Amino acid sequence: MVIRKMSQLKKRLVIKFVVLISLLSISIIFNQSAAITSEVLPKTEDNFSNQISLLTFSYPINIYSDTDFVTLGLPGNGSIDNPYRIEDYLIQDSVGYGIYISGVSQYFVVQNCVIRNSLLDGILIQNVKFGNGNVSNNICENNGNAGILILQSEGITAENNLCNDNRFGFEVRYSNDCYIFNNTCESNLFSGMYLRHELQGSVYANNSLINNTYFGMDFFLANGSFVYNNTFENNGVRIYEESLEVFLRYELLGNIVNNQKIGYFKNVESLYLTNTEYGQIFLFNCSNVFIENQYFARTLFGIYTYESSNCTFHNNIFDTNLGHGIDVFNSNIIIIDSNTFNNNSNGLNFYNSPNMTISNNVFYSDGLVIENADVEMLATYIVENNTVNDKPLGFFFNDHNIVLSGAVQYGEIIVINSSNIEIHNQAINDTQIGILFAFSNSCSIFSSVLTNVLTSIIVFESNNITISDNRIEDNIDGIIAVYVSSLEINNNIISYNLDDGMEISYCDKVSIDNNICEFNAWGLNLRYSENVNVSSSIFQRSTFLNLFAYYTSDMIIYNTTCAFAEWGIYFAFVNDVYVYESKMLNNNVDGVFMINGLRVDFYSNNISYNFFGIKAKISDYCTFTYNTFRENLEYGISLDPRCDHNLVHHNYFINNQLNDVTGIKSQGWDDGYNNTWYDVYLQEGNWWSNIESYAYRIGGYGYSVDIFPLNPKEPVTPTPKPTTTKTDFLFKIPILFTSSMMVILRIRKRLKK
Numbered sequence: 001m002v003i004r005k006m007s008q009l010k011k012r013l014v015i016k017f018v019v020l021i022s023l024l025s026i027s028i029i030f031n032q033s034a035a036i037t038s039e040v041l042p043k044t045e046d047n048f049s050n051q052i053s054l055l056t057f058s059y060p061i062n063i064y065s066d067t068d069f070v071t072l073g074l075p076g077n078g079s080i081d082n083p084y085r086i087e088d089y090l091i092q093d094s095v096g097y098g099i100y101i102s103g104v105s106q107y108f109v110v111q112n113c114v115i116r117n118s119l120l121d122g123i124l125i126q127n128v129k130f131g132n133g134n135v136s137n138n139i140c141e142n143n144g145n146a147g148i149l150i151l152q153s154e155g156i157t158a159e160n161n162l163c164n165d166n167r168f169g170f171e172v173r174y175s176n177d178c179y180i181f182n183n184t185c186e187s188n189l190f191s192g193m194y195l196r197h198e199l200q201g202s203v204y205a206n207n208s209l210i211n212n213t214y215f216g217m218d219f220f221l222a223n224g225s226f227v228y229n230n231t232f233e234n235n236g237v238r239i240y241e242e243s244l245e246v247f248l249r250y251e252l253l254g255n256i257v258n259n260q261k262i263g264y265f266k267n268v269e270s271l272y273l274t275n276t277e278y279g280q281i282f283l284f285n286c287s288n289v290f291i292e293n294q295y296f297a298r299t300l301f302g303i304y305t306y307e308s309s310n311c312t313f314h315n316n317i318f319d320t321n322l323g324h325g326i327d328v329f330n331s332n333i334i335i336i337d338s339n340t341f342n343n344n345s346n347g348l349n350f351y352n353s354p355n356m357t358i359s360n361n362v363f364y365s366d367g368l369v370i371e372n373a374d375v376e377m378l379a380t381y382i383v384e385n386n387t388v389n390d391k392p393l394g395f396f397f398n399d400h401n402i403v404l405s406g407a408v409q410y411g412e413i414i415v416i417n418s419s420n421i422e423i424h425n426q427a428i429n430d431t432q433i434g435i436l437f438a439f440s441n442s443c444s445i446f447s448s449v450l451t452n453v454l455t456s457i458i459v460f461e462s463n464n465i466t467i468s469d470n471r472i473e474d475n476i477d478g479i480i481a482v483y484v485s486s487l488e489i490n491n492n493i494i495s496y497n498l499d500d501g502m503e504i505s506y507c508d509k510v511s512i513d514n515n516i517c518e519f520n521a522w523g524l525n526l527r528y529s530e531n532v533n534v535s536s537s538i539f540q541r542s543t544f545l546n547l548f549a550y551y552t553s554d555m556i557i558y559n560t561t562c563a564f565a566e567w568g569i570y571f572a573f574v575n576d577v578y579v580y581e582s583k584m585l586n587n588n589v590d591g592v593f594m595i596n597g598l599r600v601d602f603y604s605n606n607i608s609y610n611f612f613g614i615k616a617k618i619s620d621y622c623t624f625t626y627n628t629f630r631e632n633l634e635y636g637i638s639l640d641p642r643c644d645h646n647l648v649h650h651n652y653f654i655n656n657q658l659n660d661v662t663g664i665k666s667q668g669w670d671d672g673y674n675n676t677w678y679d680v681y682l683q684e685g686n687w688w689s690n691i692e693s694y695a696y697r698i699g700g701y702g703y704s705v706d707i708f709p710l711n712p713k714e715p716v717t718p719t720p721k722p723t724t725t726k727t728d729f730l731f732k733i734p735i736l737f738t739s740s741m742m743v744i745l746r747i748r749k750r751l752k753k
Contacts, residue, residue: 055114058089063101069108078106083134085109092116098143101133102126114139121149122166131155131177138162146171146194147185150178158183168194169212177201186210192235196220200249205229214322215300216257224249232257235322236280236299244307247284257299265289283308292316296325301344305331314338324349325366328356335359341366346432346454354380363388367412367432375417375439388412388431396421415440424448428456434475437462445470456497459484467492472501478520481507490514500525501542504532512537523547523565530554540564546587549574557582562591568610571597580604590615591632594622602627607636613656618642630654635669639702643672649679650710651686663690670702677706685709 063069069076069084076084084106091098091113098115101108101124115122115138122140125133125148135158140147147163150156150172157179163169169185170193172178178199185192185207192209195202199222207230209216216235219225223246227237236257241247252264260279265271271289273281278294283305290312296302297319304327305311312335318325324346328334334350335357341347347366350356354377358368367388370378383395388411394404399418404410406425412433415421419441426448428434434456437443444466450456455477459465464486471493472478478494478501481487486509494501494517501520504510505527515537517523523539523546526532532555539546539562546562548570549555557579562568568584568591571577575598583606584591591610594600597619607613608630616622617640629636629651636656639646648668656667667688668677677698678685685706688696698704 054088055090056088058091060091060094060097060118061086061089061099062097063099063104063108066104066106069104069106076108078108080107083107083109083132085111087111087113089113090116091118094118094120096120097124098122098140100124100126101128104128105130105132107132109134109136110138111136112138114141115143115147116141118143121145121171122147122163124149124151125153125156126151128153128156131157133157134159136160140169141165143167147188149173150175153178155179162186163192164188168192169209170194172196172199172202174198175202179203179205181205181207184208184210185212185216188212191215191218193217194220195222195225198223199225202226203228207231209233209235211235219250226250227252227255229254230256232262232299234258234298236301237262238300238323239282244285247306252282258297260295280304282306283311286311290314295319296321298322301325301327303327305329305334307331309333311335312337316340318342318344318347320344324369327351328353336361340364352377356380357382358386359384361386363393363411363431365389365430368393368414369432370414378416378438383414389429414438415443419443426450429453433458436460437465440465444468449473450475455480458482459487466490472497478502478517481505481510483507485509487511488513492516495519497521501539503527504529507532511535517546518542523562526550526552526555528552532556534558534560536560538563542566545570548572549577552577556580561585563587567593568607569593571595571600575599577601578603582606584613585609587611594619597622601625606630608632612638614638616640616643616646620644620646622646624648624651626650628652628654629656629667631658632656633658635699636667638669639672639675639700641671641701643670644674646672646675647679648675648677649682649685653686654689664692665690666697666699668698668704668706670698670700670704672700672702675702675704677704678708683708687711 074084074086076082078084086099097120098118099110110123122143123135133156135148137160139162141164143166146168147166148158148161148170153175155177159182161183164186167189168191169188172195174197190213192212203226205228210233212235215238216232217237219239248266252262255262257279261277263278263281265286266284268286269288271286273291274293276293276295279296280299281303283289286308288310292314294316299321301321301323302318302325303313306329309332313326315338317340319342321344325341325344325348327349329351331353333355336348338360341363343365346369347363349369351371386393391409391411394410394413396415396418401420404423410426412431413423413435415437417439421443423435423445424447429451432454434450434453435445436458438460440462442464446468449471451474453475456472456475457467457479459481461483465484466488468490473496475497477499478497480503482505484507487507488511490513492515494515497520500522501517503525507529508531510529510532512534513536518540521543523542526549528551530553535558537560542565545567546565551573553575555577559581561583563585565587566589568587571594573596577600580603585608587610590612591607592614595617598621600622602624604626606628610632612634613629613632613636615638624637636653637648653667657665685708687710691709691711696706696709
């Protein structure tokens with residue numbers, strides 16, 4: 001069970017990879033059309049129609065206007081009876097598109113071509129109107145995005161194409177009245193057909209969607225379409241729209257999934273389905289529906305109901321579906337009784353739906369998820385006699401002073417609007433949610449093991465929660481806390497989670513102490529939180545970030561290690577942060593990266609063996625004192641433009657700039673304004689391993705100089721600062737402004753000598 005507000009905060013690993021791939025693609029420029037060569041390859045049989053008998057090798061073909069058809073010597077004259085023809089070509093290993101056609105008004109056909117291994121799309125049709133384009137009998141495989149992409153066009157026909165092993169088989173966007181039929185999309189990474197944004201009047205008929213990883217057809221804000229006589233194997237149909245009115249614009253008839261019917265029911269009153277004939281069922285604005293004895297397997301979801309009421313789903317089997325077994329959305333009075341859910345990505349999911357009865361169901365390797373429900377809505381639920389992995393599903397609503405010890409082992413625990421609930425010595429695995437606290441107070445989880453769970457622990461809108469001495473491993477997410485005040489996470493081992501070890505969002509008064517958090521994608525993910533204390537913990541070997549803080553304030557990081565990731569610590573839009581006596585070591589990019597930091601104090605840390613030690617952007621009034629920067633590949637500290645009024649002194653810079661064979665390159669960089677690299681009062685700066693004179697020039701366009709380097713003497717041993725206060729830099733600003741002019745004059749005099 002989870003609350004939908006949290007889903008807007010998640011950035012799943014798949015999305016991160018997509019962003020990185022998109023950025024890479026944008027950086028590649030490809031606008032050179034190539035003439036077609038005449039090299040003839042051996043005969044190649046078409047996989048499904050034997051229409052291709054001889055292929056001609058070609059470089060990528062780019063058509064930007066009607067004249068390009070003529071320039072490239074393509075047959076045809078652009079009329080409806082004799083269209084320009086791009087045909088019988090083999091195009092492979094393009095760094096952009098295989099075939100690109102945009103902004104033409106003449107008739108054309110792309111047919112009998114094989115396009116393989118393009119970095120982006122195999123075939124892209126863009127900004128083509130009036131039904132002038134036809135794409136038929138092509139093979140598009142192993143392309144980086146879509147096999148065939150149709151964008152901002154009208155009336156395009158695509159038929160008899162084979163699209164396999166692409167990211168998407170087809171992708172259609174902002175294109176009306178298209179005809180997509182008799183195509184085969186197989187084994188694509190995400191969707192067989194990704195159909196999104198304003199596709200009114202389009203028809204998808206007689207297509208085969210086979211073994212695509214997530215979706216056979218995925219309609220996303222398509223605003224209505226006609227879907228006829230398609231065949232799905234081991235995937236199904238998803239439709240995402242934002243209102244009932246739009247759902248009713250779709251028409252699905254004659255479609256088959258795994259040799260069973262796909263039922264799309266609209267505005268139906270009194271529907272009774274009792275024999276095993278449906279593999280996927282949609283209900284929109286339906287009432288008095290009874291569905292039993294159905295077998296829903298290896299599709300996207302079994303039953304999807306939207307704005308329906310008085311429905312009963314009884315004695316059905318939901319097996320190995322890629323999404324939910326049952327998804328209930330904005331519906332009322334739904335009875336889910338005596339069903340079996342086995343190994344679905346999500347077993348049973350409710351969204352904003354009151355008056356639910358969930359009873360006598362059996363869950364194996366999945367469970368119960370409830371989204372976007374408040375206390376008043378949850379009070380209308382009846383949840384009883386359900387099991388998860390042959391253990392009871394614990395549902396506790398408005399309960400108090402209960403101890404759930406290991407004497408009774410639960411398969412999933414849901415605690416809502418309760419207080420003083422103590423959970424310990426539980427072993428929970430292979431379900432959707434391990435333990436959930438929502439709208440609860442003074443509850444604790446300790447000495448439990450949670451493994452192979454979608455999200456092991458969720459805390460939502462609760463107070464005074466303790467999570468201690470648990471082992472949380474091999475899940476998608478470890479701990480998620482949203483809108484929690486007074487949260488303690490202590491002495492846990494959190495490792496090998498596919499996404500976040502810990503995600504803390506919109507929380508206040510958070511203590512994270514003595515945890516080991518390793519081999520997660522993100523170690524600690526802090527967002528929009530304040531009064532956070534991270535101490536004596538180890539964050540290491542994360543795929544991306546060990547410790548990430550975004551719009552977080554009043555934070556202390558003490559005696560914490562962040563090592564062996566891309567970034568040790570990543571700060572974005574943080575203020576009043578104190579990092580001291582911690583280690584940021586062996587990170588591939590930065591020991592610390594900071595953007596939009598304000599009053600961030602780094603004191604007595606070891607920041608070594610990274611690419612950059614600390615890299616700061618747009619960060620002001622920060623202090624960097626008594627730290628050790630050793631053998632970072634680039635600068636120990638780099639202050640980029642718009643880093644102003646920062647103070648750097650009593651740091652130990654040892655052999656940074658490892659690629660500097662001369663040994664004279666500056667170990668610091670400053671492109672900011674009015675940053676000071678020494679203590680004005682003590683007239684002491686930093687220790688530099690490669691100093692050659694009495695003043696040390698800092699690289700960059702800030703033209704900063706450490707005029708009081710500590711060499712040859714060692715840095716002064718720092719006096720420990722109290723953990724409850726942070727360095728206040730503001731009181732030094734007037735003195736720095738008045739002193740800086742005197743210091744500059746002194747520097748100039750020294751440098752002239």
